[in-house]
Amino acid sequence: MSIPLPALQPPQDEHALLFRAQSLAGYTLGELAERASLAIPPDLKREKGWVGMLLEVYLGASAGSKPEQDFPEIGVELKTIPVDNTGKPLETTFVCVAPLTGNSGVTWQSSHVKHKLTRVLWIPVEGERQIPLSVRRVGTPLLWSPSVEENEQLRQDWEELMDLIVLGKVESITARHGEVLQLRPKAANNKARTEAIGEKGQPIMTLPRGFYLKKSFTRQLLARHFLL
DNA sequence: TGATGATCATTG
DNA sequence: CAATGATCATCA
Numbered sequence: 315m316s317i318p319l320p321a322l323q324p325p326q327d328e329h330a331l332l333f334r335a336q337s338l339a340g341y342t343l344g345e346l347a348e349r350a351s352l353a354i355p356p357d358l359k360r361e362k363g364w365v366g367m368l369l370e371v372y373l374g375a376s377a378g379s380k381p382e383q384d385f386p387e388i389g390v391e392l393k394t395i396p397v398d399n400t401g402k403p404l405e406t407t408f409v410c411v412a413p414l415t416g417n418s419g420v421t422w423q424s425s426h427v428k429h430k431l432t433r434v435l436w437i438p439v440e441g442e443r444q445i446p447l448s449v450r451r452v453g454t455p456l457l458w459s460p461s462v463e464e465n466e467q468l469r470q471d472w473e474e475l476m477d478l479i480v481l482g483k484v485e486s487i488t489a490r491h492g493e494v495l496q497l498r499p500k501a502a503n504n505k506a507r508t509e510a511i512g513e514k515g516q517p518i519m520t521l522p523r524g525f526y527l528k529k530s531f532t533r534q535l536l537a538r539h540f541l542l
Numbered sequence: 543t544g545a546t547g548a549t550c551a552t553t554g
Numbered sequence: 555c556a557a558t559g560a561t562c563a564t565c566a
Contacts, residue, residue, distance in 0.1 A: 359549095
């Protein structure tokens with residue numbers, strides 16, 4: 315078994331993508347980084363997206379910042395997820411930035427959250443900080459779509475949060491709102507500002523927010539695949 | 543010790 | 555500034 319090569323082209327279909335992801339399972343981040351000629355940071359304090367970018371290289375995802383899925387041709391979003399030694403998520407999962415204005419007419423069905431989560435390739439990666447980055451191993455990938463129940467949970471939380479945003483109550487929302495989907499800051503620092511709707515319906519400038527999946531939700535969807 | 547709120551790098 | 559990739563680090 316030799317270390318896979320970075321992909322030169324995006325995969326042509328889901329199966330090709332999954333096959334390629336499966337070929338990465340068991341390798342360490344150090345092995346993959348070396349083969350891709352990428353420098354390994356000492357830790358992730360200053361390069362929090364490094365693991366995700368590394369796997370994008372191997373899977374042929376189009377790089378750069380696009381508000382699109384990672385594999386638009388085949389409608390799949392890639393998410394790496396840090397897990398502990400039992401496979402449980404160590405962090406919440408960022409989904410997308412929350413639109414705080416211009417939401418008239420937006421429904422769950424037409425939302426960015428729904429779109430991004432329609433089809434996701436989850437790749438668990440050892441994430442415990444005691445393990446040096448270079449020897450953390452890539453896990454078995456999971457190609458997932460929300461079950462009926464999961465979709466319903468997501469829709470309910472999304473609608474509750476969007477209602478508050480549209481009604482000018484964004485600044486009263488905390489991460490405790492929502493059962494599986496939560497709204498949290500998503501910014502360079504707490505001085506960042508973006509436009510939103512105020513209490514009286516007037517424009518205000520507030521901290522940018524993003525939608526995140528809670529750990530309990532991702533833990534169960536991983537379990538649904540690996541234990542059942 | 544876990545979750546919330548804060549933060550980091552990079553690109554256009 | 556906003557989008558991508560997320561994890562950090564403080565506090566209850």
